[in-house]
Amino acid sequence: MIKTRLFITLLLMGCSNFLFAQAWGGGADQNDLSFGFSFAYVQSSFKIVKQPNWREPFFDTELGSNATTPLKGISSKNMPGFAVGFLTRYRLIEHLEARVTPSLVFSDRSVSYAFENPAQDVTKSVQTTTVDFPLQFKLKSDRIGNMRAYLVGGLKYSGAIGSKRDEPNTAPTERLLRNIRGYSSYEAGIGFDIYFEFFKLSPEIKLTNSFGNMLVADNTPYANPISKLSLHTFMFSLFFE
Numbered sequence: 001m002i003k004t005r006l007f008i009t010l011l012l013m014g015c016s017n018f019l020f021a022q023a024w025g026g027g028a029d030q031n032d033l034s035f036g037f038s039f040a041y042v043q044s045s046f047k048i049v050k051q052p053n054w055r056e057p058f059f060d061t062e063l064g065s066n067a068t069t070p071l072k073g074i075s076s077k078n079m080p081g082f083a084v085g086f087l088t089r090y091r092l093i094e095h096l097e098a099r100v101t102p103s104l105v106f107s108d109r110s111v112s113y114a115f116e117n118p119a120q121d122v123t124k125s126v127q128t129t130t131v132d133f134p135l136q137f138k139l140k141s142d143r144i145g146n147m148r149a150y151l152v153g154g155l156k157y158s159g160a161i162g163s164k165r166d167e168p169n170t171a172p173t174e175r176l177l178r179n180i181r182g183y184s185s186y187e188a189g190i191g192f193d194i195y196f197e198f199f200k201l202s203p204e205i206k207l208t209n210s211f212g213n214m215l216v217a218d219n220t221p222y223a224n225p226i227s228k229l230s231l232h233t234f235m236f237s238l239f240f241e
Helices: 002-020
Strands: 033-050 071-075 079-093 096-100 103-115 122-140 147-162 182-195 200-210 226-240
Touching: 033 071, 033 103, 079 122, 079 226, 103 226, 122 182, 147 200, 182 226
Parallel strands: none
Antiparallel strands: 033 079, 033 226, 071 103, 079 096, 079 103, 096 122, 103 122, 122 147, 147 182, 182 200, 200 226
């Protein structure tokens, strides 16, 4: 019984030391300017706005007939990806920082089409690698022991550095669904700074939505039914400073 009480006492003392002892965090908060890196899990999907006549079959002028049957539905499911990046942090005031977090993002997107003829059902993947340039502001709470919470928000520009193109004389039903190469987004999220002896770890959850229309309006069975595409992204990141 005495041994059990001693064990519980030592365990509580150890936990309290971690929670309330002020770990240095590698000096990440000691200077106005600091640097780090990040790894992130990314999940992306399109928000689709359809044309009023989106169900109409696609007419192939070269064949002089319809290349597809009428559409029954258009949808976009979440596609996974990942990102790696760098972090530059500058302290503006005690609880407010500015951050620049350029990242290389590997993430596919897709749009699925359901036709009256099920044999024509298809999912069009938009395979892209993008370089993101976010400018964010981080609003921090007071530090409690080795942890503090924060809110983050800002704007981001993304530019594609790799994408597929249609080959010459590609049949209409084999054409790709194309996106513009550069676009802007707004983003907002929450996170926690966790201080260890030699570094600071910041798990963060962020939501991002693009501005404007990402669709390239090609004359294809896959672009014609759509009026607007916007990108919705969920990101779970780990920042190390």
